[in-house]
Amino acid sequence: MMTSQTPRAIFSTEDFGLIREAIAAYVREIGDDPRSSKYVSLHHRLGRALPKG
Numbered sequence: 001m002m003t004s005q006t007p008r009a010i011f012s013t014e015d016f017g018l019i020r021e022a023i024a025a026y027v028r029e030i031g032d033d034p035r036s037s038k039y040v041s042l043h044h045r046l047g048r049a050l051p052k053g
Contacts, residue, residue: 013051020046 011019023043030036 016046016050020050 020043023039023046027036027039027043030039
């Protein structure tokens with residue numbers, strides 16, 4: 001008999017903060033590169049994933 005298991009999170013809340021920090025540093029590094037807008041959007045979305053407080 002198969003039991004239903006709740007999927008485990010891949011990233012912790014702390015991981016989101018670290019990834020977001022790394023993306024911010026990369027955006028500063030690439031400056032006016034056309035790809036920077038995509039990274040800025042990703043940075044913003046990751047910030048929305050973090051709990052407030």
